[in-house]
Amino acid sequence: xxxxxxxxxxxxxxxxxxxxxxxxxxxxxxxxxxxxxxxxxxxxxxxxxxxxxxxxxxxxxxxxxxxxxxxxxxxxxxxxxxxxxxxxxxxxxxxxxxxxxxxxxxxxxxxxxxxxxxxxxxxxxxxxxxxxxxxxxxxxxxxxxxxxxxxxxxxxxxxxxxxxxxxxxxxxxxxxxxxxxxxxxxxxxxxxxxxxxxxxxxxxxxxxxxxxxxxxxxxxxxxxxxxxxxxxxxxxxxxxxxxxxxxxxxxxxxxxxxxxxxxxxxxxxxxxxxxxxxxxxxxxxxxxxxxxxxxxxxxxx
Ligand code: GDP
Numbered sequence: 001x002x003x004x005x006x007x008x009x010x011x012x013x014x015x016x017x018x019x020x021x022x023x024x025x026x027x028x029x030x031x032x033x034x035x036x037x038x039x040x041x042x043x044x045x046x047x048x049x050x051x052x053x054x055x056x057x058x059x060x061x062x063x064x065x066x067x068x069x070x071x072x073x074x075x076x077x078x079x080x081x082x083x084x085x086x087x088x089x090x091x092x093x094x095x096x097x098x099x100x101x102x103x104x105x106x107x108x109x110x111x112x113x114x115x116x117x118x119x120x121x122x123x124x125x126x127x128x129x130x131x132x133x134x135x136x137x138x139x140x141x142x143x144x145x146x147x148x149x150x151x152x153x154x155x156x157x158x159x160x161x162x163x164x165x166x167x168x169x170x171x172x173x174x175x176x177x178x179x180x181x182x183x184x185x186x187x188x189x190x191x192x193x194x195x196x197x198x199x200x201x202x203x204x205x206x207x208x209x210x211x212x213x214x215x216x217x218x219x220x221x222x223x224x225x226x227x228x229x230x231x232x233x234x235x236x237x238x239x240x241x242x243x244x245x246x247x248x249x250x251x252x253x254x255x256x257x258x259x260x261x262x263x264x265x266x267x268x269x270x271x272x273x274x275x276x277x278x279x280x281x282x283x284x285x286x287x288x289x290x291x292x293x294x295x296x297x298x299x300x301x
Contacts, residue, residue, distance in 0.1 A: 011036065011040055011261060011262070011299045012036065012070075012073070012299055012300055014032060014036055015029070015032055015033055015036055015069075018032035018033075019066040019069070022066050023065055023066060023067075024063060024064070024065060024066065025054070025058055025064040025065070025066055025068075025069050029066065029069070030051060030054065030055065030058075033050075033051065033054070033073075034047060034051050037050060037051075037262060040261065040262030041231040041232070041234075041262040041263045041266060042262035042263075042265050042266040043232075043235060043262075043266030043267075043269075043270060045266075045269075045270060046080060046265060046266045046269045046270060047266075049080075049269070050073075050076050050077075050080070053076060054069075054072060054073075054076070057072065070300060073300075074296050074300070077265055077296050077299065078292060078293070078296055080265055080268060080269040081264070081265065081268045081269075081274075081275070081292045081295070081296075082268045082269075082272055082273060082274040082275070083274060083292070092120075092123045092124050092126070092127040092129070092289065093127065094124075094129060094184055094185055095220070098217065098220050099182070099184055100132070100175070100178040100179065100182075100183045100184060100185055100186045100215070101184065101185045101186070101220050101221070102175060102178075102185075102186050102188070102211055102215060102218035102219045102220050102221070103120075103185065103186070103187045103188065103219065103220065103221045103222075103223055104171075104188045104190060104204070104207065104208070104211075104219040104221070104222045104223070105117055105187060105188065105189055105190060105223045105225060106190050106192055106204065106222060106223070106224050106225070106241055106244075106245065106247070107192045107224055107225030107226065107237070107241075108192040108193075108194055108237055109140065109143075109192055110227070111192075111225050111226055111227040111230075111237075111253060112225060112227060112253035112254060112279055113137075113189065113192065113225045114137075114143060114146045114147055114150065114189065115150075115253070115279070115282065116225050116251050116253060116277070116279055116287065117133060117147065117150065117187050117189055118147070118150030118153065118154060118284065119279070119284055119285075119286065119287035120187055120277070120287065121133060121150065121151070121154045121156050121187060122153075122154045122284040122285070122287075123284075123285075123287055124184070124185050125154060125155065125156060129183075129184035129185055130156075130181065130182075130183040130184050130185075131154075131156040131183060131184070131185050131186070131187065132156065132157050132158075132159065132174055132177050132178040132181070132183045132185075132186040132187075133147055133150070133151050133156060133157070133158040133159065133174070133186075133187050133188075133189070134158075134159045134160075134170050134171050134173070134174025134175070134186060134187070134188040134189065135147040135148065135158055135159065135160035135161075135170060135189055136167035136168075136170040136171045136174070136188050136189055136190050136191070136207060137167070137189045137190055137191045137192070138161070138162070138163055138164055138165045138166070138167050138170060138191065139163075139164070139191040139193060140163070140191070141163040143189065143191075144160050144162060144163055147160070147189055148160055153284070154284070157177065157181075159173045159174040159177055161173075167190060167191065167203055167206075167207055168203070168206040168207045168209075168210045169210075170188075171188050171207040171210055171211055172210040172211070172213070172214075174186055174188055175188075175210075175211050175214045175215065175218065176214060179214050179215070188207065188211075188219070190203070190204060190207060191203065194237070194240050194241070194244075197240070197243075197244055200244055201244045201245065204244065204245045205245075221248050221249055221276075222245055222246060222247050222248050222249070223247075223248070223249050223250070223251055223276065223277075224237075224238065224241050224247045224249070224250050224251070224273075225250075225251045225252075225253060226238060226250060226251070226252050226253070226263070226267065227252075227253050227254050228252040228253060228254050228255045228261065228263045228264065228278070228279075229254040229255075229257075230263075231263065234252070234263050234267060235263075235266065235267060235270065238250075238267050238270070238271050238273075239271075242271060242273075247271075247273055248273070249273065249274055249275075249276040249277075250267065250268070250273055250274065250275045250276060250277075251275075251276060251277040251278070251279065251287075252264055252267070252275055252277075252278050252279065252290075253278075253279030254279060255278050255279060255280050256279075256280040256281045256286070261295075261298075261299070264278070264290075264295065274290075275290045276289065276290055277289060277290055278290050278295075
């Protein structure tokens with residue numbers, strides 16, 4: 001778990017410094033905590049919520065020891081993280097009653113969408129699943145090419161009609177292929193052009209409708225990819241995308257080499273959408289199924 005640990009390195013170590021020589025949680029410690037949460041991109045609203053709850057506890061119990069603060073914080077953060085309803089499906093397992101399982105992936109350019117799809121394909125394949133990819137981000141030639149490259153690298157079929165073709169037609173063929181070959185999972189890349197919101201909404205709507213010709217319940221998951229190192233931008237994108245379509249899960253990338261793991265806490269709390277995957281590097285294996293407990297533990301290492 002190197003990536004994750006690195007991501008949260010020192011998140012609460014400053015708090016430890018503020019507590020040196022103290023046995024009781026006081027205002028100074030809470031101020032320090034507030035600053036830590038803000039600077040690690042937890043977001044203002046969530047930070048205020050956490051601080052307020054701890055203040056209430058201090059007021060109620062009169063005395064909260066600094067030793068207790070760790071435990072209280074762990075509980076608070078755990079409570080802020082949306083439960084991932086597939087947490088029991090460890091190691092890239094898939095629900096057995098949904099085959100093929102259809103994942104539609106959304107996100108703006110540069111957040112690591114293509115890489116995340118490639119990593120997912122790899123991890124599912126490693127877990128013994130058959131995978132089909134659909135290159136429905138037809139707006140960018142690079143996106144199509146990159147997905148094809150990932151398909152070759154991982155060894156899974158990629159359905160592509162090239163650039164500027166109809167995304168819904170690509171999605172249709174990808175799902176059809178998955179049904180025909182009885183694949184376990186089909187992952188559809190889509191364009192993330194947020195500046196043309198109505199177009200994007202229509203495009204995603206159409207993609208969904210054509211999938212439903214094969215599988216009424218598809219897509220089973222609409223995964224929004226966010227770059228965890230971009231702080232407030234990730235919040236803005238989450239807000240915009242939740243307006244455009246119904247996001248069911250999040251993948252937060254680039255959590256390696258940043259002490260900004262707080263985005264995970266804030267986004268999950270603000271949007272009530274579970275974080276399902278985290279990206280912790282550029283390699284194929286650098287994608288983890290998000291585990292709340294492991295994540296919270298990593299904040300305190
Ligand atoms: P897209 O435009 O959203 O499809 O973005 P790409 O998948 O092309 O990724 C953009 C850049 O981010 C590439 O250089 C990736 O290697 C890099 N990247 C993606 N995910 C991660 C991650 O979890 N950690 C790091 N360090 N880099 C990542």
